[in-house]
Amino acid sequence: MEFPRHHKEIVNDLMGGKFILATDQKFISLKDNAAFYVKFFKESFGYELELKTDYGFILSYETGEQLSRDICLFFAILCYELDKDGKNFLEEIQYAEFEHEKIDEYFENSSYADIILNNNQLKSGESRRDFIRTMSRRNITERNGDTRFSFTPAYKVFVDFAADFAKGKVAEENNEG
Template sequence: MEFPNHHRQIVEDLMSGKFILPQERAFEVLRENEDFYINFFKASFNYDLKVNQDFVYLVSDESNETLSRDICIFIALLSYELDRDGKNFLERIQFSEFEMEEIESYFTNSSYIDLILSNKQLKDVDSRKNFINTLNRRNIIEKTADNRFVFTSAHKFFMDFATDIVKFENAEKE
């Protein structure tokens, strides 16, 4: 049986929890063979493959809830602090590079300091460094140097979640 190009890389990346991004070759292969891969992951592992124009990712019944929650807290805090600082947070997250020093400044001076200190992955400089590496492994950010990074299009996955919170609240009110 013949498999599409980069098949092994695609399976390995998705199974290690990575988001596959438009700038990767694998993304194009996935888009071209979308039906095949949806069936492949469903039949082989009972996983759902989600494909959209910004990223491709896998969903299973078992979710890494802790990591997901910590990522949400991280992006929520960063968005809040950027906005408080008078920045266009969405534009900055979409288009700008961040230095770890800037992140440290926002987190150490945040009014959500209690929440930060109580979170294992975000509580101090070292934890946050490790956390950034985890985000890098998952393709949510891309490290441009040891202490600098940019967000990838996968950040939209979490921004959509924030939008859904408001939609859900509004629907409940109605």
């Protein structure tokens, strides 16, 4: 039986929790063989494959995953602080390069100090650097040297989540009202 090109790497990456990005040559093979891979992951492991125009990843069974929560907290506080700083947060996340020092400044002066100090991944500059490394391993961020990083298109998963969450809340409010 013949398998698609880069099959082993694709399975390894996705099962390792990585996002496969459109800039990666594996992505073409994943995209061209989308039907096969959707079936492959479903039949072999029971996982759903999520394939978008510029990234692909597999979904967890779990709904309360700690890493996912920490990433959401990171994005939520960063977006809030960027907006407070008068920036267009979405443009910044899409295109800008972030310096760790600037991130530290945002988190250390945030009014969400209670949440930050209670979270092991976010509570100090050092833990945030480790956390950004963890996100890099998953292809959510890209490290540019030791002091800078930027977000990959995988940020969209979290931004879309926030928009859906807001829509849910607005609907809830309308129902109550």
